[in-house]
Amino acid sequence: MHDAETPAGTTGAPAAPGPLDTAELRRLDAHWRAANYLAVGQIYLMANPLLEAPLRPEHIKPRLLGHWGTSPGLNLVHTHLNRVIKARDLDALCVWGPGHGGPAVVANSWLDGTYSETYPDVSRDAAGMARLFRQFSFPGGIPSHVAPETPGSIHEGGELGYSLTHAYGAAFDNPELLVACVVGDGEAETGPLAASWHATKFLDPVHDGAVLPLLHLNGYKIANPTVLARIPQDELDALLRGYGHDPIHVTGDDPATVHQELAAAMDHALDRIAAIQHRARNEGVTERPRWPMIVLRTPKGWTGPHEVDGQPVEGTWRSHQVPLPGVRDDAGHLRQLEEWLRSYRPDELFDAEGRPRPEVLACVPEGSRRLGASPHANGGLLVRDLPLPPLERYAVEVDKRGTVLHEPTRVLGGLLQAVMDATAERRDFRVVGPDETASNRLEALYDATGKAWQAQTLDTDEHLAHDGRVMEVLSEHLCQGWLEGYLLTGRHGLFSSYEAFAHIVDSMVNQHIKWLRTARRIPWRRPLASLNYLLTSHVWRQDHNGFSHQDPGFVDHILNKSPEVVRVYLPPDANTLLSVADHALRSRDYVNVIVAGKQPGFDWLTLDEARTHCARGAGAWQWAGTEDGSGDPDVVLACAGDVPTQETLAAAALLRRHLPELAVRVVNVVDMARLLPSGEHPHGMPDPEYDALFTRDKPVIFAYHGYPWLIHRLCYRRAGHRNLHVRGYKEEGTTTTPFDMVVRNDLDRFRLVMDVVDRVPGLGVRAVALRQEMADARTRHHAWIREHGTDLPEVADWTWAG
Missing domain, CATH: 3.40.50.920 (Rossmann fold)
Known part of the structure; x- marks a missing residue:
């Protein structure tokens, strides 16, 4: 923690070498300090937000909840994203991966004005700041994680490991969008995140946007060091390059130096992205590019207390949650908290009415360019109805029940092909699955589009295409995350999977259901296209795979969840599958699970009968x-x-x-x-x-x-x-x-x-x-x-x- 004699910022210090002149460096640092102040205030304060009086115990929340450790790093990234978005007039979105960054993202949304526009009672002044502080992790308030309540968010901060796959899902078919993604070094240890680095092999620089990963290495998880922060830099570099990335390293604990290095890194990364897209879009370059990424190393709990009760805190795991836990009862802790808050020099950052001073807001973009106001983070504003064809074109004739056999999913494949054809220009429909599209009898899709692929191709390969909108990768986590990111930013899709292995994404769908349930209660969140599962190759027809592939329990898992969100359908034949799929693809804000066989099955109902039966449900x-x-x-x-x-x-x-x-x-x-x-x-x-x-x-x-x-x-x-x-x-x-x-x-x-x-x-x-x-x-x-x-x-x- 920096005391009043050792300022937390760089005001008055000479600018370190880099792209920022002294004035711009001062403005960026002011914004960063303001965001840090607001993050600390949310964790601790329920009154006296501008420290107009000495802190007293009654100003402190009775229950201290929230997470400080990652917040200064997220605030730093947000500040610098503001700079490049404004300077380059970028259409941008950010996915905040670290699980406990709620105070930072909320603070920045309040600073850029989107929070007050969304919640007018939390105004951008002293009264609104007091409400902002009090509501955080408080009964009747907002969660400690980035959540649906947070403007600009598409990712629940508690679902560690899924940030990067969500980011790529948002970028697909969004050619003008930059998706920044902060990856925490704790979540970087998870399997889904490890697989997500491979998403560059599926990102088309012509039709898709760009993803800029920022791997934030602050060294610790809740109580342990993180793997990627403790391996040598050359080993980390080799790992990331092996994944196909071009890492740019920013390291330090001196604010002036880090500001300059991060500004230079972002400029270099964005120049590289622009060059990659230009070559692909204007010069016809088809080789898979090596996309840039940033590795940012800063101390955990940076600018917070150095020590508490004789124990090191800043730069250690002890800064993860609440560095000063006994503030209400311990006069020493209370004094440290006040010194910590005043070290950001709030009088320089906010005027007498509690409004951010112009210098603090100088780097903030305007209108929908603000990260908190991106329409891509409220995808219901952008979603359009799917052009679904009449089912009569694909229905099977039923002259005599139970005598003719069809493969229901093959029949459905014709419908999906038509949808894929009808969305060829608008590009807002994708089908994902773990290497099973043809196995699940949906290969008619390949008559409309290929399989997305940017890596090497051989003469023996089939249906691979740079611009394909069928996505296959043998990672259910990636399929789920891609589709969630795609839906949350206003598009449509379907996840086709073997029934037994849908369980792999149990935790992910949990979080998506919770997101939808919460979003339904937030008036400004607009309805999204539903997350649709087709579970086939099911338990009763695993003729060659056997016991390991026999598990129908995903339905049980789903029906445990929020009733207003989940739907489960078991169509008995081809025409009922068509009717159910038509309904699911038109629906909004649901998770629809459809279980249907791919093996030949009897036809029982005509299309009209199927429609009536499905509408009745039973x-x-x-x-x-x-x-x-x-x-x-x-x-x-x-x-x-x-x-x-x-x-x-x-x-x-x-x-x-x-x-x-x-x-x-x-x-x-x-x-x-x-x-x-x-x-x-x-x-x-x-x-x-x-x-x-x-x-x-x-x-x-x-x-x-x-x-x-x-x-x-x-x-x-x-x-x-x-x-x-x-x-x-x-x-x-x-x-x-x-x-x-x-x-x-x-x-x-x-x-x-x-x-x-x-x-x-x-x-x-x-x-x-x-x-x-x-x-x-x-x-x-x-x-x-x-x-x-x-x-x-x-x-x-x-x-x-x-």
Whole structure:
């Protein structure tokens, strides 16, 4: 900490060599000091914001929350970004990666005026400064991280490891945008961040914007040193160059020197970016460029207390959170805090009314050029409706149910190709996935666009293109982050993945859902295009991958989250998949999870029927059951998912043949949230509607795509829950035949018929022969597949004959 005799800034000192003259250096330093002062004030103060009186304990918040350590470095970067944006009239966005930089980004937003424009009660004067300080990490206030409440943000500061992939997602198809990204050295240790350096191999300098990474090495995480800060510089340089970057190093703890070096580094980096884009756009250069980046080394907690209670703080892990924790109770700490705040010389930075002085704001851009006002950080301002074609062009004909097979995702691929074609000029739609687009039967997309690729190509490669808008990389984290950044800046997309490996992005989608939920409650945040997942290659059809690829639990994870945001759909055939996809691609502010098979499956519904069924979300298929409408059925066969639907209909056909007097109702569920009560989810069914569909007292045999206990959890409040019996996946898997998978998990048609016999009152005695026949069929199945390696002919050749 610098005391009054050792100023924190450079005022009055000669300018160090560099691009800044003495006046500009003084102005930049004034802005940096003001931002630092505001960051400290947010952590500590609830009154006396301008230190018009000596600090007293009652001026201090009773609970000290927040993080100082990274804030001075972020303030430094923000100050210098202001300079180059203003000087070069740049359209810019910044992603603030360090997890605990909330005080800094909020401080800079208040200084550039965007905070007060967004929240008029937090005015840019003494009264507004007092509100700014008090609200930070305070009940009813704002979070300690950069969050949706923060103007100019698209990245939740708590989600370490995802900043750089978000930055690249924002840059794709934004050719005039510069996306700066501050990468903390703690988050740089994460797997997602390590993979993110490879995003340069996918960034097209013609059609995309530029990303300027700033790796901020302040040396420490919460309690430990950071890896990249402790390895030799030549080793770090080799690592970053190996990733394909051209690092520029800025190191020091003298403000004047660091200001000059950082200004020179930013000028050099931006000149390099401009040259790369010019050569690609005007001279036709196609070689992958080596993009510049900045490595900034400054002390953690820079300009804060040097020591506290005899322990070093500045430049150590102890500055990470609240360097002076006992301010209310310890007079020495209180005195140090006042000295620390006064070391920034606030009287030079703010006038008597608490307004920033002109010198402080001299480097700040105007209007939408301010980082806090970038429309790209409020993507709903920019998003346009997707030009979706009529579904009739892609729907399959259904002349006779359950007799013709189609691959649902291949049918969907035609629709996605049309969307890709229709957005060829506006370039605001992308499909991402981990090396699985063709595997998931979506290769029709390649008739509209190639796969984004900037690295080496060989004659044997297919569909690679510098300007491609299908993005494949074997990192679910990158796919997720790219798509999130793309959506948050006002575009559309779809994430196609094998079902089992969607879990890799559990944490990322958590944060995105939290972002959407919070943003919905912020009036100035405009609705975004939804995050859409297509999960295929699912649990029931892993014929060659086996047990390792069998996990349907992503749905469980999603349905734990905010009900106003999450939607889960299990379309049973090609036309219902088209209808669900059309709805999802049109929707706003949701996370839509669609689970659909890529293997051939039966067509059950015409397009008109599919639309009606999907709009309803769940309904009885009268053509599949045997009830005559005179009263409740004897049993309900319910299903959700394509394979469970097929097994349910096969069971219904067996019951029709063997027990024609039994009144069977078949219910199919497309929208899983329909099972919830209406008070728990916007799509939930009111109790009377649920009771009418499933009955209050009749057995319900539910064949479900995933883990069976999810259905119980969704339905446990219903009157008929005690009659609900669910079959689903129970971790029995291997490389085997399709039907053997359902037999192993007791989801097969024979088991479902046995369940009906067991659960319909009085049926067990008179249908004992049928039950035995079904059990014998399962035994025959086991013997058959071990001899022939294929499913029973009666299963493999089955069609619906109802």
